[in-house]
Amino acid sequence: MFIKNYIKEVFGAVKSLWTGMRMTGYYFTHKKEVITEQYPDNRATLQLAERFRGEVVMPHDENNQHACTGCSACEIACPNATIKIINKFDILPDGKKKKAIDKFVYHLELCTMCGLCVEACPTSAIKMANTFEHSVYDRRQLTKTLNQPGSKIREGVE
Amino acid sequence: MFRQTEIINQPSTIPPSKEEGEYLTINVGPQHPATHGVLHLVITLSGETIINIEPHLGYIHRSIEKMCESLSYRQFIYVTSRMDYLSSHINNHACALVVEKGLQVEVPQRAQYIRVIMDELTRIASHSLWWGAMAMDLGAFTPFFHAFREREAINEIMEETCGARLTMNYMVPGGVMVDLHPNFQQKTKALIQAYYNRLDEWDELVTGNIIFQNRMKGVGMLSAENAISYGCTGPVARGSGVSCDVRKIYPYEIYNQLQFDEILETGCDSLARYNVRLKEIRQSLKIVEQLIDNIPEGEFQAKTKAVLKLPKGEFYQRVETARGELGVYIVSEGGTTPYRIKFRSPGFSNLSALNHMVKGSKIGDLIAAMGTLDLVIPDIDR
Secondary structure (H helix, E strand, C coil): CHHHHHHHHHHHHHHHHHHHHHHHHHHHHCHHHCCCCCHHHHHHHCCCCCCCCCEEECCCCCCCEECCCCCCHHHHHCCCCCEEEEEEEEECCCCCEEEEEEEEEEEHHHCCCCCHHHHHCCCCCCEEECCCCCCCCCHHHHEEECCCCCCEECCCCC | CCCCCHHHHCHHHCCCCCCCCCCEEEEECCCEHHHCECCEEEEEEECCEEEEEEEECCCCCCCHHHHHCCCCCCCHHHHHCCCCHHHHHHHHHHHHHHHHHHHCCCCCHHHHHHHHHHHHHHHHHHHHHHHHHHHHHCCCCHHHHHHHHHHHHHHHHHHHHHCCCCCCCCEECCEECCCCCCCHHHHHHHHHHHHHHHHHHHHHHHHCCHHHHHHHCCCCCCCHHHHHHCCCCCHHHHCCCCCCCHHHHCCCCCHHHCCCCCCCCCCCCHHHHHHHHHHHHHHHHHHHHHHHCCCCCCCCECCCCCCCCCCCEEEEEEEECCCCEEEEEEEECCCCCCCEEEEECHHHHHHHCHHHHHCCCEHHHHHHHHHHHCCCHHHHHC
16 A cells, blocks of 8 residues: 555656646747846847836936926935035026025935935926946945036026 | 654654753854845754754844834835835835824825735735745746746836836825826736736646645644734735735725635645635736726825824724735824834744744755745844
8 A cells, every 4th residue: 555655656746747847848949938138238229117217317408407496395305315405596687696506416326216306396307217227436426416517497497 | 755744743752852962053044045035043953853943133124113213204105115025015005004094184096996906916926926936945946937027027017107126115195106107007907817827837837746745735834823822914824724814804995895805724734825825816816807997087196295294193004915914003293203113014923933833843844834934034124
């Protein structure tokens, strides 16, 4: 009885092994099922989702103008103190003072890509970009100033 | 067939305590492929028989509870993605729910539907990853790739709608952060169809395998009484026949309107816990199937104040994550930040039952028993 059970189990094990190997063989011979992407080699054709959160950027238009009013909503919303806004006061032609950003400092090394700053921005001045290859040799290069030199706030944005 | 699994059911066969020096103490972890993270197990052995297991925790403690005390009610949600990173959506959901409970905000119907769909997709992804990792613990390498390929499809859907693959941070108090991507419904429907076929493949590949069944049957026995007394929840307790699905007992969002079964197995062993998880994937697919065509139009986020302040008091909310019951407890002093936050994580209680489960069995069975607990170490340590 014991020998009979033993032989039965051995045959059962071989059978289930064969079942598993059949599936492995199926995928081995069906190249269409392969979904592996050869990442560093396919950079030219790499498609990322448009909402993918890789880095905070401030879009500028062709006149080197942005939409940031310097209200610091993103700075308050950020959980890691990633954003620091340094404001200045522009003197308008009629003598009035107007608040504007001097520097929008963004610490990429502290950022966790949670997207709360973009959510908080009332004028949609910042957005998340798709870039994700952030490796550098010196971490000081990760502290970025998002507003371009000489840029101004777009007309009509309050 | 020559294995001595009977020992587990007869604790008296454990050899009586010997003199010091005859026991062997070995360390599994903190860096070990079978522990899925920085879990450190100090195991006392007599020959090959396990006498005692002592988990050493704290290698990935980040003091998330203390960190949350300095963050506002909008900000602290993103940190909880880092606790149980395989069901980060559900963690975020729990935090959003407890804040909404304090603010007494009515969440729009559309947001509730989206949240539940995302929760269930997360549960499918988490169980899939567990299935692959579990089979890899037992020495089968192919299922790991099968599982990750299926999970990749879910990750792509998440990436398209939420903007991230693992730490989504998609839930905000009052709803969800952005609306669904236009491709979402079509892609999810295709995924559901594909998944049913894949699950049949998985059954063929692993569940029906005799070698696999022999390693799982009768290993890591956990009776219903012990599951309750150790505080086990989720598939671990349901594998012992304890009904504990929070979605059924304390329904939140729209779970009380949905048709799904709570999976209960009475095997009490590793195979029962394995079967619970595989059947739960099918139930989650069923839930997504019910919702995906009926997402109502409307707002995806309720209007909330810019600065959230919870009234003075205590708030508690529990949800069912892929690993069990997650509780979020907030004590508010009326300010913009919580006075105290406590997370009741499922992994910690489930791990505490490990010593009881494998005491007296062979060391080879430890991996099979531990694999079915579905441990995520950052969830245990927080």
